[in-house]
Amino acid sequence: MSGPIAILGGTGPQGRGLALRWARAGQTVIIGSRDGSRAQNVAQEINQKVGSGAQITGAENSAACAHANVCVLTVPFEAQAELLKQLKPALKPGSILIDATVPLAASVGGRPTRVLGVWQGAAAQQTAELVGKGVTVVGAFHNVSAELLKGDAEVDCDVIVCTDDDNARKVASDLAEKIPGIRAVDGGKLENARIVEQITGLLITLNIRYKVHSAGIRMTGLPIRPGA
Amino acid sequence: MSGPIAILGGTGPQGRGLALRWARAGQTVIIGSRDGSRAQNVAQEINQKVGSGAQITGAENSAACAHANVCVLTVPFEAQAELLKQLKPALKPGSILIDATVPLAASVGGRPTRVLGVWQGAAAQQTAELVGKGVTVVGAFHNVSAELLKGDAEVDCDVIVCTDDDNARKVASDLAEKIPGIRAVDGGKLENARIVEQITGLLITLNIRYKVHSAGIRMTGLPIRPGA
Numbered sequence: 011m012s013g014p015i016a017i018l019g020g021t022g023p024q025g026r027g028l029a030l031r032w033a034r035a036g037q038t039v040i041i042g043s044r045d046g047s048r049a050q051n052v053a054q055e056i057n058q059k060v061g062s063g064a065q066i067t068g069a070e071n072s073a074a075c076a077h078a079n080v081c082v083l084t085v086p087f088e089a090q091a092e093l094l095k096q097l098k099p100a101l102k103p104g105s106i107l108i109d110a111t112v113p114l115a116a117s118v119g120g121r122p123t124r125v126l127g128v129w130q131g132a133a134a135q136q137t138a139e140l141v142g143k144g145v146t147v148v149g150a151f152h153n154v155s156a157e158l159l160k161g162d163a164e165v166d167c168d169v170i171v172c173t174d175d176d177n178a179r180k181v182a183s184d185l186a187e188k189i190p191g192i193r194a195v196d197g198g199k200l201e202n203a204r205i206v207e208q209i210t211g212l213l214i215t216l217n218i219r220y221k222v223h224s225a226g227i228r229m230t231g232l233p234i235r236p237g238a
Numbered sequence: 239m240s241g242p243i244a245i246l247g248g249t250g251p252q253g254r255g256l257a258l259r260w261a262r263a264g265q266t267v268i269i270g271s272r273d274g275s276r277a278q279n280v281a282q283e284i285n286q287k288v289g290s291g292a293q294i295t296g297a298e299n300s301a302a303c304a305h306a307n308v309c310v311l312t313v314p315f316e317a318q319a320e321l322l323k324q325l326k327p328a329l330k331p332g333s334i335l336i337d338a339t340v341p342l343a344a345s346v347g348g349r350p351t352r353v354l355g356v357w358q359g360a361a362a363q364q365t366a367e368l369v370g371k372g373v374t375v376v377g378a379f380h381n382v383s384a385e386l387l388k389g390d391a392e393v394d395c396d397v398i399v400c401t402d403d404d405n406a407r408k409v410a411s412d413l414a415e416k417i418p419g420i421r422a423v424d425g426g427k428l429e430n431a432r433i434v435e436q437i438t439g440l441l442i443t444l445n446i447r448y449k450v451h452s453a454g455i456r457m458t459g460l461p462i463r464p465g466a
Contacts, residue, residue, distance in 0.1 A: 123426065125433070127355075155459060166458040170440070198351065198443040205353070205440045212398070212433045215426040216457060224459030229444060230394040231383060231452030 014038035015185070016078035018071050019085030019093065021052045024110060027159025028082060028151065028189075029066060030056050035188040038065040042074030042081075044093075049074070072100040080181060082108045082151070087126070087133060088117040094140040103144035106178045108185070109134040109203075110151040112210040123218065125211040132204035134172065148173040148182045149203025152210050154192070157223035164191030167226030171196060172203040193236075195229050242266035243413070244306035246299050247313030247321065249280045252338060255387025256310060256379065256417075257294060258284050263416040266293040270302030270309075272321075277302070300328040308409060310336045310379070315354070315361060316345040322368040331372035334406045336413070337362040337431070338379040340438040351446065353439040360432035362400065376401040376410045377431025380438050382420070385451035392419030395454030399424060400431040421464075423457050 015032060017025045020041040029039045033056055041056070043049035049068030057064045068074075075081055075097050085093055090111050101107065111133040115124035130136045134149035141147065149172040158165045169186035171194055173179050183194030197206055209227060216225035243260060245253045248269040257267045261284055269284070271277035277296030285292045296302075303309055303325050313321055318339050329335065339361040343352035358364045362377035369375065377400040386393045397414035399422055401407050411422030425434055437455060444453035 123430070158459070195444070196447050197440065198447055202351070202440060202443055205436045208433045208436060212425065212430060213457075215430055216423070216460060219424050219426055220460045220462070222459060222461060226458040228456045228458055229441075230454040230456055231386070231450060232444060232448050233450060234448070 013079045014040050014077060016040045016042050016074040016081045018042040018075060018081055018083050018097070019089060020082075021048055022084060022086070023156035023160070024151070024154075025084035026052060026056065027154075027156045028084065029053075030059060031159055031189040032185065033057075033060045033064045033066045036063070037188060040074040040077055041066065041068040042071040043068065044071060046070035046073065072097055075100040076102070078105070080106045080108065080185075082110065083137065084110050086117060087111050087113045090133060091136065091140060094137060098141060101141055101145050106146050106148060106181055107137065107141060108148045108150050108182050109137045111137070112152050112207045114211065123211050123215040125208045128204070131201055133207055134200055134203040138200060146173065146175045146178040147200060148178045149200055149206060150182045150186065152206050153213060153227055155224050155226055158226070159189070165189055165226075166191055166228070168193045168195045168228050170206045170229070172198060172200050172206060174200050193234070195232065195234070241307045242268050242305060244268045244270050244302040244309045246270040246303060246309055246311050246325070247317060249276055250312060250314070251384035251388070252379070252382075253312035254280060254284065255382075255384045256312065258287060259387055259417040260413065261285075261288045261292045261294045264291070265416060268302040268305055269294065269296040270299040271296065272299060274298035274301065300325055303328040304330070306333070308334045308336065308413075310338065311365065312338050314345060315339050315341045318361060319364065319368060322365060326369060329369055329373050334374050334376060334409055335365065335369060336376045336378050336410050337365045339365070340380050340435045342439065351439050351443040353436045356432070359429055361435055362428055362431040366428060374401065374403045374406040375428060376406045377428055377434060378410045378414065380434050381441060381455055383452050383454055386454070387417070393417055393454075394419055394456070396421045396423045396456050398434045398457070400426060400428050400434060402428050421456075421462070423460065423462070
């Protein structure tokens with residue numbers, strides 16, 4: 011991963027957290043936002059947190075997208091489809107779009123512990139439909155606590171990576187494992203993202219019931235290195 | 239938990255595995271099956287595995303059910319509704335029914351990595367509708383590898399317990415933690431079982447992709463004792 015990563019809708023807690031961790035890992039990051047100057051402000055905040063050497067800038071979403079071969083989508087579900095329609099001309103053919111969107115019922119005024127049914131199956135499959143061929147979609151980073159990402163400690167969870175493309179899976183998995191503590195797990199096809207997305211609803215239930223902001227998952231019984 | 243546990247549809251891999259582990263823990267277990275003599279044979283097999291002191295018998299499902307205040311349902315989804323209609327008169331008022339059913343698409347000839355939509359939301363909610371009031375339903379034990387249960391080693395996974403009743407949650411959680419290695423996690427309301435049920439589809443994907451039979455989950459970031 012030599013090129014920059016664009017984090018679209020990256021001024022929210024999830025986007026900021028990923029940006030911080032990737033910038034710390036030496037990755038070049040472009041924060042995208044509907045409002046370019048807001049994106050620049052957030053980039054500057056993160057720059058200060060990371061210190062010298064951080065390569066992080068901010069731009070309006072389409073501009074961010076046009077400068078990256080790998081984009082990560084971290085918008086609330088209610089903003090997903092509209093943003094993708096707008097971004098379609100800016101997404102480069104051959105690029106990878108990693109979708110972390112969770113169709114929480116909160117998007118339509120429901121409870122954050124509940125998840126909406128998406129016609130295509132997964133929110134990430136809706137994304138694949140909207141961006142069209144030429145852009146490879148990956149579902150990943152749904153289950154990572156934004157609260158843990160914004161800190162300094164290792165992040166104790168797995169990132170389950172769902173996609174139909176082996177190269178895109180490798181790119182997303184490598185990005186996941188740039189964050190200390192995180193282990194990437196091969197979750198199979200993009201369609202499986204529907205299950206991974208729903209797990210976030212369960213994690214929100216656990217956060218509420220156990221009064222924390224740190225609930226996550228680890229898969230066990232796999233013949234790959236255990237998580238941290 | 240002084241009384242016996244009935245494991246309905248208990249001659250399959252999941253039922254046998256739970257029976258073995260609970261019998262080892264000193265619990266009295268009644269294996270239930272459509273065919274009472276088959277249940278008795280399986281009970282005898284498990285008896286021999288556990289050795290002296292094991293309290294495990296077999297009976298036809300309704301008879302098993304009539305002798306227990308806690309029943310565990312481990313039938314394939316395609317057998318769930320029919321069995322429950324048949325058992326309704328035998329289920330005691332005030333009893334607890336722990337449902338481990340997963341609505342795998344394999345039930346209707348589809349892939350085991352895919353899950354069916356259930357009208358009520360979760361298979362466990364369908365159960366609650368079918369047994370009617372007076373019987374408390376819990377969704378649990380969906381994500382425990384039958385392959386690990388049948389062995390001797392600690393089982394490296396959490397059991398997420400979903401129910402609307404605090405006492406029933408305690409009963410199911412205590413049963414889960416009688417199995418070495420397993421940790422019970424409070425998964426909130428019964429309706430959340432729909433997410434936990436679906437996780438099993440993902441675990442089957444992981445088993446296939448990683449060529450194992452042992453995939454499981456642990457929740458992280460919770461202020462309770464970590465798993466084994």
